[in-house]
Amino acid sequence: xxxxxxxxxxxxxxxxxxxxxxxxxxxxxxxxxxxxxxxxxxxxxxxxxxxxxxxxxxxxxxxxxxxxxxxxxxxxxxxxxxxxxxxxxxxxxxxxxxxxxxxxxxxxxxxxxxxxxxxxxxxxxxxxxxxxxxxxxxxxxxxxxxxxxxxxxxxxxxxxxxxxxxxxxxxxxxxxxxxxxxxxxxxxxxxxxxxxxxxxxxxxxxxxxxxxxxxxxxxxxxxxxxxxxxxxxxxxxxxxxxxxxxxxxxxxxxxxxxxxxx
Amino acid sequence: xxxxxxxxxxxxxxxxxxxxxxxxxxxxxxxxxxxxxxxxxxxxxxxxxxxxxxxxxxxxxxxxxxxxxxxxxxxxxxxxxxxxxxxxxxxxxxxxxxxxxxxxxxxxxxxxxxxxxxxxxxxxxxxxxxxxxxxxxxxxxxxxxxxxxxxxxxxxxxxxxxxxxxxxxxxxxxxxxxxxxxxxxxxxxxxxxxxxxxxxxxxxxxxxxxxxxxxxxxxxxxxxxxxxxxxxxxxxxxxxxxxxxxxxxxxxxxxxxxxxxxxxxxxxxxxxxxxxxxxxxxxxxxxxxxxxxxxxxxxxxxxxxxxxxxxxxxxxxxxxxxxxxxxxxxxxxxxxxxxxxxxxxxxxxxxxxxxxxxxxxxxxxxxxxxxxxxxxxxxxxxxxxxxxxxxxxxxxxxxxxx
Ligand SMILES: Cc1cc2nc3c(=O)[nH]c(=O)nc-3n(C[C@H](O)[C@H](O)[C@H](O)COP(=O)(O)OP(=O)(O)OC[C@H]3O[C@@H](n4cnc5c(N)ncnc54)[C@H](O)[C@@H]3O)c2cc1C
Ligand SMILES: Cc1cc2nc3c(=O)[nH]c(=O)nc-3n(C[C@H](O)[C@H](O)[C@H](O)COP(=O)(O)OP(=O)(O)OC[C@H]3O[C@@H](n4cnc5c(N)ncnc54)[C@H](O)[C@@H]3O)c2cc1C
Ligand code: SF4
Numbered sequence: 214x215x216x217x218x219x220x221x222x223x224x225x226x227x228x229x230x231x232x233x234x235x236x237x238x239x240x241x242x243x244x245x246x247x248x249x250x251x252x253x254x255x256x257x258x259x260x261x262x263x264x265x266x267x268x269x270x271x272x273x274x275x276x277x278x279x280x281x282x283x284x285x286x287x288x289x290x291x292x293x294x295x296x297x298x299x300x301x302x303x304x305x306x307x308x309x310x311x312x313x314x315x316x317x318x319x320x321x322x323x324x325x326x327x328x329x330x331x332x333x334x335x336x337x338x339x340x341x342x343x344x345x346x347x348x349x350x351x352x353x354x355x356x357x358x359x360x361x362x363x364x365x366x367x368x369x370x371x372x373x374x375x376x377x378x379x380x381x382x383x384x385x386x387x388x389x390x391x392x393x394x395x396x397x398x399x400x401x402x403x404x405x406x407x408x409x410x411x412x413x414x415x416x417x418x419x420x421x422x423x424x425x426x427x428x429x430x431x432x433x434x435x436x437x438x439x440x441x442x443x444x445x446x447x448x449x450x451x452x453x454x455x456x457x458x459x460x461x462x463x464x465x466x467x468x469x470x471x472x473x474x475x
Numbered sequence: 476x477x478x479x480x481x482x483x484x485x486x487x488x489x490x491x492x493x494x495x496x497x498x499x500x501x502x503x504x505x506x507x508x509x510x511x512x513x514x515x516x517x518x519x520x521x522x523x524x525x526x527x528x529x530x531x532x533x534x535x536x537x538x539x540x541x542x543x544x545x546x547x548x549x550x551x552x553x554x555x556x557x558x559x560x561x562x563x564x565x566x567x568x569x570x571x572x573x574x575x576x577x578x579x580x581x582x583x584x585x586x587x588x589x590x591x592x593x594x595x596x597x598x599x600x601x602x603x604x605x606x607x608x609x610x611x612x613x614x615x616x617x618x619x620x621x622x623x624x625x626x627x628x629x630x631x632x633x634x635x636x637x638x639x640x641x642x643x644x645x646x647x648x649x650x651x652x653x654x655x656x657x658x659x660x661x662x663x664x665x666x667x668x669x670x671x672x673x674x675x676x677x678x679x680x681x682x683x684x685x686x687x688x689x690x691x692x693x694x695x696x697x698x699x700x701x702x703x704x705x706x707x708x709x710x711x712x713x714x715x716x717x718x719x720x721x722x723x724x725x726x727x728x729x730x731x732x733x734x735x736x737x738x739x740x741x742x743x744x745x746x747x748x749x750x751x752x753x754x755x756x757x758x759x760x761x762x763x764x765x766x767x768x769x770x771x772x773x774x775x776x777x778x779x780x781x782x783x784x785x786x787x788x789x790x791x792x793x794x795x796x797x798x799x800x801x802x803x804x805x806x807x808x809x810x811x812x813x814x815x816x817x818x819x820x821x822x823x824x825x826x827x828x829x830x831x832x833x834x835x836x837x838x839x840x841x842x843x844x845x846x847x848x849x850x851x852x853x854x855x856x857x858x859x860x861x862x863x864x865x866x867x868x869x870x871x872x873x874x875x876x877x
Contacts, residue, residue, distance in 0.1 A: 224683075276502070276515030303479070303502075304518025307663075311655060337682045338663035340651035343619075347655035352619050352734050355648035369738065374644050376556055378741045379616065384734035432477045432518045433536060436660035436696040439519075439689050445681065445828075453840075453851040458858035465834065465859070466866035468850060472832060474754060474778060474811050475867055 214267035214385075216258045217324040219314060219345070220251040220286060222279040223335045247282040250330030252289075252398035257360065257391050258328055259290050259399070264363055268292045270321060274302065274314050280414050287409035288401030295321055295415040302419070304432030307336070311344035313430055316422040318349060321415075325385040326368065331356065331392055342390040353388040354381060359395055477535045479518060481510050490527040497522050539695065543636070543674050546697035549575045550635035551603070552626070552650070553586040554643050557615070557740075558594045563641035565710035567703060568601045570668060571639055572711060577670040580636065583607060585629040587622055589615035592721070599717035601710075606721045607633070613731035616740070617645050619652060624730035626653045632724070635698050637676045639668075642702040654700050660693035661700040666707055666829070676701065684802055685825035705750065706808035707829065747781055749798055754780035755809045757800055757827070760787040761816020761837070761856055768793055770860055771815070777867045783807065785823050801826040815856045819844025836860070 225244025258269045271286045273279045274297040283294035297317035305313060318327070327349070329342035339355075346353035354372055361369040361380055369382045370389065383389075419430065428434060454464055469475045491510055495503050502515035503522065522531040549571040554561040564584075571582045581604040586595050588610065595606045609625040626649065630638075640650040642664050654661035666688075667679035676699045678691045693699040749755060756775045762768070768782075775782050782798060789799045800807055802822040812827055813834040819842055827833070828847050835848035838855050845851040852859065 276513050278515065298514045300512060300514050300516060302514065303512075303516040304477075307651065307661060308655060308658060311651075335683055337684065338661075339647055340654070340661060340663055343648055343651035344655040346619075347623075347652045353648070353652070354619070354735065356644050372644070374556055374617070375561070376559075376743055378743060379737055380739040380741075381616075381618075382736045382738055387734070428536075428539070436658070436693050437662060437691050438694065439691055440677075441690045443688050443690070445685065445688050451845070451847075451849050451851060453845060453853060455840075455853045458854055458862050461836075461852050461854045462859050462862035462866050465850075465852060465863055466870060468834075469778070469811075469867070470870060472811070475870060 214261070214265050214326065215322055215324045216261060216267060216269045217318065217321070217327045218251070218254045218258050218269065218271045218286070218291070219327065219329045219341070220255070220271050220273050220282050221248045221330075221333050222246070222273065222275050222282045223248045223333055245278065245281070247285050248330055248333045248335075250332055250334070250393055251282075252330075253391050253393050253395050254328040254330045255286055255289055255291060256396040256398040257389075258326075260396055261326070261360070261363055267325075270294065270324075272297065272314060272317055272321065274298070274305075274310060274317065283414050284406075284409070285401055287412055288403075288405045289399055290402075290405060293415070294412075295417055297417045299419040299430075301427060302431045304435060305430065306435035306437040307338055307340045307344055308436055309430055309432075309434035311341050312348055312434060314341070315345050315348035316424055317417045318345075319423060320417050320421055323386065327351070327386075327388040329388065329390045331390055339390070342388060346388040349388070351386045351388055352383060353390070354383055355390045357389045357391045357395065477518070477533070479512060479516060479520075479523070480532050480534065481512060482530055482532060483509050485527075485530045486510055490530060494522055494526045494530065497526050541695055541697050543697065546634045546636040546674070548581045548583050548604075548633060548635045550583045550585055550629065550633065550638045550698070552638065552640040552646060553584050553595075553598065553606075554641040554646055555586075555588060555591070555594070556617070556645075558588055558591045560594060560597065561641060561643060561705070562710065563643060563703070563705040564598075565601055566705070566708040567639040567641060568598070568603055569711040570703070570708040571637075572602055574637065574668060574670040574676070578672065578674050580674075581605065583633060583635060585609075585626060587614055587625045589613075592723070595721050596717065599719045599721070600713045600715075602714060602718065604719045606719065607724050608721060609724050609726060611726065611731055613733070616737040617649075618733040618735040618737065619648060620733045620735070621726075621731045622649055623652045623656065625724075625726060627656055628724060628726060628730070630657065630698060636674050637670075638698045638700045640700065640702045642704040646702055650700055650702050657696075657698065659696040659698060659700060660691075661702070662691045662693070663702050665701045665703050668701060668703070675699070681825075685821060704806060706806070749781050749783045749800065749807055750805050752781040752783075752807065753810045754778050755783050755800075755807055755812045755827075755830075756780045757783045757785070757812055757814045757817060758788060758794070759785045759815065759817030762788065762793070763857075765791075765793045767857075770864070774860060774864050774867075777864065777871070778811075778813075780811075780813075785817055785820075814844055814848070815860065817844055818842050819847065
């Protein structure tokens, strides 16, 4: 079976600060890492391959440095990797990102199964998976909790639905976004690191795409516009109380009464 | 196509470094006296605005625009499982009415499911103008293809200017699919929504795990779509008299086909769910031993509260994982939350900082929980809590005696 996993490189920390005056994002170092939620998608692919055989590819859209996360995927046991990268993709929102990746996917192969993480730790929208599925014209199931059964032409999964857990069977080809903890991701192996260090990463750029309409990519292809970025507001009307325990507890009790909680 | 260009001739030694430093995404690379914009560029335009004048230039193309006048009204997706309407729906109706009043729009609901005609009546008590119902057996379970088809039909038919969808399991799966079909923008997990006179929806959402807020607009496409989590907006009062009307809609049989087959639905155990709690006592690592939970339980009982906590307490096994508040736990928005011995890590506060009243007891005056608490109590919980229990008991006795 042919499996594709979508992985993204994200900042190493989400502790990002915004300068309240200039609105500039202050980064603590330029560390980056694989989106942690994508590790679960890779592990799911590896588990399915152990059962049924086949190949696993990963695809990532990002700057040239994003090759690092593809290398990391190789170290976990992924067979092939492609990076979709071009300055023309700059400023992409979810719609443009999903469209760009789907164009990249078309360059690679016809996959039985495409796996995505639940969300990322930077953009944090959890929307790329379903939008990609739409562009690829395949059905999807989001928030997959576990794999129940893998068949030749379909897969049974458990999905988390607020008040219920549903078991559903979905025909290939399809896309799944997996919850964290679906499987415990394995650690990258040093042996694989050595054996894959020369493995080629396929580069896909704008001119490789079927659709060369520039207005569908990057900033131009993005209907959403980020007008400004600012730090979350801190609650301004707050009081601090000090005193003996007896005073404090009496003060709390009074306040709770006043607010009608007692 | 909009592009960013670098006027290399205006570069000099000092402004090159300044520009490299300005770019928050490390997308400007210094290469022997020239500056290269890499594929890491996010087009944030900071280098244009904050950089040395005239070096970086942003060339904008004329965006294709949409005729905003032909898109009217605000649509709300009715979130439900087997006809049981999720309360986030009512909250979205409340918000939709507020937004609609700015531009004099009607408020619509789109209700997709099976055997739901009666349930649709309920919505008419919340002040919506029209409920569009797609009622087919194939829509009994949420399956992406037919649900998207029904939603698409609704949009084609009504041409709503904005659409609000609950950020539930279903909404987060359905809304992006619909957005891609209409090639329109979708803003995730909005916490603030405002309507402009020109019908553009101003959407504010947290990103980077709640560490920053982004204000987003979608000025050139319609419908504008937003998802909103449960307990972020306020539900309107229920009116005794229903108003508005219900319209049944038809779909072609081939629109109802799905390659997904729902085999089994198990109801989760009905259990106390901290996301629905009105009052919460949240405990943190200050708790010294599991037996001290008895004191916490007593306080919780007196206040009719549910008990929740931080991740370390879950890891210690003193509370279960469903009681964890925060980024990797639940989001809560109770009327009252009292935190006991919690430092206020952002991963925790991200899950509770929109609570209506926040009381925090912590013995460290510098604890960051005090930045978000409305009432910060600097004290030892082992002294304050037992005393507080007595005080509340005392006042309850008094209340009965009166
Ligand atoms: C502060 C801020 C707020 C934003 N808000 C919005 C918004 O509300 N709406 C909007 O349309 N855009 C928004 N954007 C832009 C958006 O975050 C980016 O366009 C991003 O590409 C969308 O992906 P995500 O990080 O949200 O991914 P998610 O949708 O959270 O990712 C889900 C999965 O998709 C796959 N995936 C995602 N990105 C890639 C990739 N580059 N390569 C390979 N696989 C990938 C991974 O498997 C991942 O686990 C925002 C950006 C910022 C900085
Ligand atoms: C990716 C990620 C996700 C995470 N997700 C979550 C999450 O969902 N939820 C979550 O809670 N955490 C989460 N965390 C962990 C989080 O960063 C903090 O470590 C955690 O919230 C701290 O818990 P705490 O406040 O109970 O403990 P501490 O930080 O140890 O705080 C204990 C506090 O108690 C005070 N104290 C001690 N004794 C007393 C006393 N006798 N009386 C009064 N005060 C006293 C101390 O002054 C201190 O402020 C996450 C971390 C990461 C990296
Ligand atoms: S537009 Fe933003 S991301 Fe792009 S080079 Fe300038 S500062 Fe960097």
